[in-house]
Amino acid sequence: MSLKTFSRGGVHPPEHKLSSGLTIEELPPPDVVVIPVSQHLGAPAKVLVKRGDQVLIGQLIAQSDGFVSTNIHSSVSGKVLKVDQFMDSSGYRKLAVQIEVEGDRWMEDIDRTDDLVKNTVLQTADIRKKILEAGIVGLGGATFPSHVKLMVPKGKTAEYLIINGVECEPYLTADHALMMERTDEVFAGILVLMKGLGVDKAIVGIENNKPDAIAKMKQVVQGSNVLVQGLKVKYPQGGEKQLVQALLKREVPSGGLPIDVGVVVFNVGTAFAAYEAVNKNRPLIDRVVTVTGKSVEKPSNFLVRIGTPVSYLVEKAGGVPGNTAKVINGGPMMGKAISTLDIPVVKGSSGILLIGENEARRKETQTCIRCTKCVTVCPMGMEPYLLMTLSEKSLFERMESEKVMDCIECGSCSYTCPSSRPLLDYIRLGKSEVGKIIRARKAV
Amino acid sequence: MNKFIVSPSPHAYTGESVPKLMYGVIIALLPALAVSVWFFGIGMIVVSSVSIASCILFEYLIQRYVMKVQPTHLDGSALLTGLLLAFCLPANIPFWMVMIGALAAVGIGKMTFGGLGNNIFNPALVGRVFLFISFPVAMTAWPEVGQWMQYTDAVTGATPLGLMKEGLAFKTVGEIMPEVPSFFHLLTGKMMGSAGEVSALALLLGMLYMMYRKIISWHIPVSILGTVLIFTGILWLANPDRFADPLFHLLTGGLMLGAIFMATDYVTSPMTGKGMIIYGVGIGVVTVLIRIFGAFPEGVQFAILIFNGFTPLINKFVKPTRFGKEVSRG
């Protein structure tokens, strides 16, 4: 049987799923958390607390400020130490709320039992409102506010809900663990999202390297309108556009969104969060984070509170191995290298990957020999070698006509280049410059 | 605490490198080299070692003293150029001619354009054509196979394609065919020709290896060989007395070597699958045109060079299929 996958390009990086099959370990909150007010795409939330305030777990501490924005809740109970600028994963300082943990006091209206609540009492409009109130964003890493996705624009209709359980990034296993251990909750979350979206069909896409998760999910969805589909392993299948194409053979148009072909995509983690928010009235205050790396003593899937310092997680996984030279927030293909462990876990953190000295450095760049590998692997059908040259020569108008904005920054081109050329570095630079040009044109 | 390394994503790489790819192609050439040494003996050994050594030497000298850059003569590309150049020379050619060919290949074919990655024409073919027009006699005196110890003093004869070309002036194909080697010999390579081009079987073996290693894709070899097969097939069906059968065309001359190793040269071939097919079909057509209607018995090297010249144009106009159709947005 030939399994489904997306049609164009793609690579097969070694999987290294070291923490695969490990149970999710819930970490106690640290002494101090730092909760940034901008953990999502869009406008930062407006801070509601001030220094010295007492907060409860699940209390709203920063409110959505604009349509594309969302709420931020306290993940711990205790005293607000400071509302100040704190370092984010880029090393730039952003506004955040620092809270000293005292006790374990929760907001009263949160259902903290382990009971599975299958019935969703809320209606479509209320579900959307609840998702916004609970501060839910895309937990796959893009952190796009989920309530915005649930509002189908006028003139478009949603036909399918697609749940992304692909987890095509090497090393990461957070979604896998969630599907294995919170299967019923994830399924209930899918039903919540279907209701919130007003669709009656959903497909869960899972890569074939997680047969246990496929089997388990298939079991729970029996008798419903939810289909679980195994997919051939290929990176970047977790890219929205690639996943839609793999499952439905529909191509999202250039410059468009999945809704243009009647589809809305959510991550497995988002489905779980939606369940907790809507059926259990529990805002997004924690998430599953994989801590992994070849030299890490105890690779783990941790359930941690938002705002926990990364150093705390690494400590719990056995500490920083001596040969560590690079720390990545996310997976090796699209994750961001961080310069310090003193940054908080945010809604978009899916994993912490520690890479040893022998694998951390890039190789020396050589000249392009036009081997066509980058063109072959590009899942968007672009010509990375050409885009890099254009970017190096600052020919941004030509980059725009080559539709550089379609690039999903999956990194397949740089990954595969035998000359170790930093293709994506320059394409990304070009994208930001072209973005400036487009914005300037719109402003006129 | 260590200072962490920070760089943009991705943070993983395949581990492929230019030398690895180049040595992959060289490994793919080894069966053909072995067959060649078996048939042409010491001549092939001398020609190929002189060719390889001079290509590497000239690359080093030019990079070091003319271009004044860090020499990259050991990255395998000069070695490959040298080997390919040797493959398309007769095994009895004097070694000083080989050196001139190597200088033309590296100097004119490659370095004048700025070195690896920038050349328009396949360097080995530039070297070969340079020698072909400078020393036409030496370049068309093919040694008979099986003379192990003879080098420049080897007994020479004509290639099957040469026999066909000359014979057709006053004979029919049917009358010539007994004079050319049998198909078994054409396949294994027991015929006269340039040193490396004789054994179709060994070259096909190399092709399979390169496809397995994903060094080349199927597009170029298949489209060239397919075009030659179809084109000569049509002609043969139309008039079997005037035109040799397609199998004869496929197995003789430099077609296999050209289609598998020369036309697939990364730098001088198009970047997209569609482009590669256009390029391959073009090479196939021009090869047949030169072989059958042109002045030379063999045309694959000219066909490849001509389409090397078209490659930038193909790259400009043949784009990969994009993901997602464009929609007009307000």
Place this chain on the structure above:
Amino acid sequence: MSQIIIYTIITLVAIGSAAAIILYFVAQKFKVYEDPRIDEVEESLPAANCGGCGFPGCRNFAETLVKSDSWEDLFCPVGGNETMARAASILGREAIEQAPRVAVVRCNGTPEFRPRVNQYDGSPTCAIAHSLYAGEGGCPHGCLGLADCVVVCAFDAIHMDPKTDLPVVVDDKCTACGACVEACPRDIIELRKKNKKDRKIFVSCINEEKGAPAKKNCSVACIGCSKCFNVCPYEAITMENNKAFIDSDKCKLCRKCVVVCPTNAILEINFPLRKEKIETAEAEASE
């Protein structure tokens, strides 16, 4: 033999004349009228084609000079007042004088003052490093040291100092074309008024963070304490976004601000040594 030569010459002459006649008529037919003064003005320009005037090349600038009524905002920073005066005399009009300027790098984050806390391993351009993160020194406003400014300089007037990892402007070569100002993704380089003997006083920091985090990354950061602002007798200093800025047009080079700066973020360059400094230096030497 001689016949061949004669025929050859005749043929060549015939072809040549025919071609010349065709060319002449074609040239007449397709002639485009251009103001001859554009050529004259272009010749008076430095022909650096650096884009410092804001136009893609000297020719475009010359065209604009000839055509536009007002010369406000039109200035060739490379040629300076002299060139503008020459262009003005060709066109019979008045040039607007501008004070000569020079590029100044407003960051002093050497490895000594701003220790490197991580290693950058991406593409060696500031633009890419800047879009990625705060930089090796951890300062989100400081110089990244990857020399984008050096690459764009057409006059070889800026180079990297390997000791400080900072760009250094060669005042005599700098034409104030502004290419480096454009290239710097962090807007560290500023064009400032050129003073006598290339003397300069400027705040060598553009960090907008609050005092404590700024100081944590870099010991010579401007912490926005306003001491210089208070001491300046000429109102040349403004405080904004936690940092001081000295307006080079208002500054009278009195050097009062330099002394009061608690972090030595204000630099004085090409001044004679101060008396007290000489004394302390002598005292140190005698010890």
